[in-house]
Amino acid sequence: MNKIVSLVFAGVVASGCTVTPQPLSLDQLSEKSNVLLGQYTESQEEITQPISLYEAMARAIKYNLDYKVELYEEALRGSESSLANMDMLPDLVAKAGISDRNNYSGSRSRTLLGSNEVGAESLVPSTSSDKDLVTTELELSWDILDFGLSYVRAKQAADAVLIANERKRKVANRIIEDVRTAYWRAVSAERLLDQLDSLESDIASALTAADESYRQKKTSPLAALTYQRELLDIQREIQSMNNELFVAKRQLAALMNVSPTTQFSLALPARESDVPALGIDAEKMVSDALINRPEIRELGYEQRISENEASSALLQLLPNLNLFGGFNYNSNDFLYNNNWSSWGAQASWNVFNLFRYPGHKRSNELEQELLRQRSLALTMAVVTQVHVSASRYEIARQKLETMRKYHDVSANILEQIESGYKTRKVSYQNFVREKMNSIVADAQFDIAQADLQNAYANIFASVGQDTFGNIDTAATNVKELAEHLQSHWQQLSSGFLVQR
Secondary structure, X not given: OHHHHHHHHHHHHHHHOOOOOOOOXXXXXXXXXXXXXXXXXXXXXXXXXXXXXXHHHHHHHHHOHHHHHHHHHHHHHHHHHHHHHHOOOOEEXXXXXXXXXXXXXXXXXXXXXXXXXXXXXXXXXXXXXXXXXXXXXXXXXXXXXXXXXXXXXXXXXXXXXXXXXXXXXXHHHHHHHHHHHHHHHHHHHHHHHHHHHHHHHHHHHHHHHHHHHHHOOOOOHHHHHHHHHHHHHHHHHHHHHHHHHHOHHHHHHHHOOOOOOXXXXXXXXXXXXXOOEEOOOHHHHHHHHHHHOHHHHHHHHHHHHHHHHHHHHHHOOOOEEEEEEEEEEEOOOOOOOOEEEEEEEEEEOOOOHHHHHHHHHHHHHHHHHHHHHXXXXXXXXXXXXXXXXXXXXXXXXXXXXXXXXXXXXHHHHHHHHHHHHHOOOOOHHHHHHHHHHHHHHHHHHHHHHHHHHHHHHHHHHHHOOOOOOOOOOOOOOHHHHHHHHHHHHHHHHHHHEEOO
16 A cells, blocks of 8 residues: 555655747747847947948958857857866865754674674673764865866867867958848949839830821831830840849948938948959969868867877776865764875776777777868868959959940940030930940949859869958948958959959
């Protein structure tokens, strides 16, 4: 019966200690979302003037949340490294205790008659302990094997900090590259969207007039239909550019961590007339990339961690030696010495580690071979990316030069056509067509400029150059950070580009 009662009691206790999943309620989720919406753009400097390229880059590095995640990841790994260093210290343990009982502890003694026989009691019951006791102990111990393992773990934790730093660099370079692309596309949008909207309205009117002319047979059907096709081709191209440019400013706002509802304007730079060429050969870029790329360095640190793991497996084969010493106090009045010092050493050895080692060794060898193969694959990818980025920049540079000439020719043609239209030597249809061609040429010129800037930023990303330098972004305001970035990029450009 007692067993049944005990089982029932145990079941009730176990069921009372069961934890079931509790999803967040709608009210909790709503409250959390309101908090997040209020926090994701807080403590940011207000936008008080048109944003330049380097201010956009500064705001992205200072406020972009992806970059902040990497900053905190690096800080966390640094804290873990500090804790790993502390693990190498000896243990210093202080103990204190109070005990009490309602009667004295005591014992009886009986004489031994043999190995398995006892006789009568030899002494009256006696005690050697007070009912109330206070004990204290301060012991210093040092485990030599644990020290060796902790040293290896501390080196691995230090490499983890370096890995976090390389990942932070990679995210920063990607953000800078994305900002340059989004900024120049946003500049194109700010320059052209109003013109494109106006042009599309003119095209709609011209299409209506052309259709009416075709229906009333004021011109030949083929000429009217050909004109409509030209207008529709231009309208289709305008709509395509509109779609591409419309989201550019929102993408730039997201990179700068600016709310989509925040209105801001951009400082519109002049269109570049001279486009610099690459002043460094691809082989030198490859050499720099294999030294600077965050992914290459990260793999190097992972290989070092794996090598230290092999050392850890070897250390576990060794016997363990524990050295200890301490000071003790016991309030028991029956003790001859209530205070005493103690010291000693203890050795131990887990023999089964000898049988585990071959498996650890094989696993570590496979891991190191995996990392080696990843390094080879990454090397091939980096070499390819460097050559592609160099070729892409050259193609974009040539395209921009062609588009600049096309833009200038279109502007001159429009000037001639406009003069002819004013003197009634050119028809309205030809004037509208050339006006549309000129605006499209403007748009294509700006898009080519944006493509060149994207290719330019991609060169530095492929080579692994730090695109914002060594500066504390949290302690630097946006203006100072923008000035630093401008100076840093001018230095970078002097090493990669050359004016022709």
